[in-house]
Amino acid sequence: MASKVEEIRNLSAEDxxxxxxxxxxxxxxxxxxxxxxxxxxxxxxxxxxREIAQVKTVMNEQVEAAE
Structure with missing residues (x-):
């Protein structure tokens, strides 16, 4: 499961x-x-x-890191 999250993290924001x-x-x-x-x-x-939740979590992490 961690590899799936890593794949999502490696995607661009548009992807x-x-x-x-x-x-x-x-x-x-x-x-x-x-x-x-x-x-x-x-x-x-x-x-x-669950996949939707994973994508949204990574997106929120990126927003938090940008602030």
Whole structure:
């Protein structure tokens, strides 16, 4: 898991923002599939939620370091 966070830290600010947008889009699609009963891998919802938290944490760390 630490390697995943390191990968996120090595991304540029624009890439992190794009990754966050992609993850939120995926989260929306997963929620939609879940509500219509089409979601097969329910564990993916949890994975995406945690990945969003990791990206946001790194983004907040970068803001704190800049101040």
């Amino acid at each position: 992190r923002a794009q990754k966050l947008k992609d993850l939120r889009d995926e989260q929306f699609n997963l929620r939609f599939q879940h509500s219509t009963g089409q979601l097969e891998n329910t564990a993916r919802m949890r994975q995406v939620r």
